Amino acid sequence: IRLCREKAFGAKILGANLEGPFISEKFRGCHLPEYLSPCDFEQISDFLDVIRMMTVAPELPGAMELIEQVRAQGTVVAMGHTGTDFGTAREAVRRGVTNVTHLFNAMSPLHHREPGCVGAALSLEVSAELIADTIHVSKELFPLVLQCKGLDKLVLITDAMCAAGMAPGEYSLGGQKVLVDGSSARLENGTLAGSVLRLNQGVKNFRRATGISLPEAVCLASRNPARVIGEKERGAVRPGNYADFALVNEELEPELTIVEGQIAYRR
Numbered sequence: 001i002r003l004c005r006e007k008a009f010g011a012k013i014l015g016a017n018l019e020g021p022f023i024s025e026k027f028r029g030c031h032l033p034e035y036l037s038p039c040d041f042e043q044i045s046d047f048l049d050v051i052r053m054m055t056v057a058p059e060l061p062g063a064m065e066l067i068e069q070v071r072a073q074g075t076v077v078a079m080g081h082t083g084t085d086f087g088t089a090r091e092a093v094r095r096g097v098t099n100v101t102h103l104f105n106a107m108s109p110l111h112h113r114e115p116g117c118v119g120a121a122l123s124l125e126v127s128a129e130l131i132a133d134t135i136h137v138s139k140e141l142f143p144l145v146l147q148c149k150g151l152d153k154l155v156l157i158t159d160a161m162c163a164a165g166m167a168p169g170e171y172s173l174g175g176q177k178v179l180v181d182g183s184s185a186r187l188e189n190g191t192l193a194g195s196v197l198r199l200n201q202g203v204k205n206f207r208r209a210t211g212i213s214l215p216e217a218v219c220l221a222s223r224n225p226a227r228v229i230g231e232k233e234r235g236a237v238r239p240g241n242y243a244d245f246a247l248v249n250e251e252l253e254p255e256l257t258i259v260e261g262q263i264a265y266r267r
Contacts, residue, residue, distance in 0.1 A: 004050045010264045011257075014231060015052030018044065019101060022066065023081035024057040029106040030193040031081070032174060039066040048073045052229045055101045057082035058092035071096035076229055078129075081106045082117050089120035099228050100128040102159055103145065104137050105192070122148040127228050129157045132202040133195050134209075135184050142209040151212075155228060156202050156221040161185055161194035200252040 003013050020028075021037035028036065037043060039062035044051060053076040056063050067077050079092055080101025085108065089097075100107075100121040108116030121128045128149050130137060136159070137145075146154060158164065163171040163180045171178045171185070178185050178193045185193045199221050207217040219236075226235025233241045243261040246254050257265040 001047065001050050009262070010259055012259070014229065014234075016047075016050050018051050018054040020055065020081065022054075022056045022060060022063065024059070024083050027057070027081045027083050027106045027108070029081060030173065030176065030187055030191050032176065035174075039063050041066055041069045044070075045073075048075050051075050053078055053099065055080040056092075056097070057084065058097065059084045059088050064091065064095050067092060067095045067097060074230075079107075079117060079120075083108045084117050084120070086115040086120050089117055090124060093120070093124050093126055098126055099155075100126055102131050102136065102157065103128040104141070105131065105159075125153075127153045127155055127224065129155045130206075131159045131195055131197065132156050132206040133158075133184070133197040134205055136192060136195065139205065139209040142206055146210050146212070151216055151219065152224065152227075154220050155224045156199065156206055156217075157225070158197040158199050158202060159195045160197055164196045164198060166196075200248065200254070204252055 004015055020031050021035055022039045023031065023036060025033055025036055039060050044054070054070055055078045056067060058064065058067070058079050059082060070077050076099060077097050078099035078101045079089060079097045100117070103121050104118060107118060110116055110118040128145070130145060132142065161173050161178065163178065163185055166180070168180050168182045171180055173193050176193070177188055179188065180196055183196070185196050187193050203217045203221050206220065207214065223235040234244060243258060245258040247256040248254055254265065255267045256263065
């Protein structure tokens with residue numbers, strides 16, 4: 001909270017993404033069940049200046065009212081960690097949901113008679129996040145997701161935990177032991193616990209699987225996420241925007257970063 005509210009030079013924390021506690025116990029993923037909570041606007045109302053996006057399972061009691069309350073305060077609402085059916089998901093979109101948290105992961109799957117959250121994400125007018133590490137979602141599905149969401153409604157994310165960029169070993173996430181093997185992060189029972197993906201690698205993975213151009217792939221990781229949270233002056237190069245740039249080599253490894261017109265990092 002302090003880092004979101006303070007101004008600092010370099011990379012900016014534009015806000016918090018609250019992935020819980022208003023999520024399904026069945027589809028909680030690596031979230032501890034004791035940290036889940038019934039839908040309660042008062043529980044988060046004092047922090048909405050920091051919370052830029054919040055994930056809600058729309059089938060929970062009181063979820064629709066919570067969605068409307070949060071949206072009225074200007075915070076983006078996503079649906080995820082959910083067992084919702086298609087009709088409930090569609091109603092949640094009508095009430096104000098505009099994004100889907102890590103598509104395919106921790107949600108009701110696509111079935112030809114029960115489209116679930118995945119079916120809603122692919123067919124409704126919402127943006128959808130994708131963890132493009134080829135572990136959370138098979139790379140063979142990347143072209144299908146692109147075909148359904150297009151270049152404007154797809155957002156590449158990492159869902160990375162604290163071991164991203166670190167050596168294989170044992171780490172902690174929310175007090176739980178996480179085992180990292182260099183390509184994935186898992187609880188002791190094998191459940192994926194976020195990822196260790198770097199965003200530039202996700203861009204490369206998605207581009208390799210779909211054949212889209214480099215500028216198109218970069219937009220999925222810059223312009224589109226900025227749009228999702230309403231950052232109109234970031235994520236794209238145009239007059240009046242913040243001068244934020246990353247200069248990369250042919251392997252998309254950063255050589256130089258410029259934040260608001262000032263050099264923040266040089267390789």
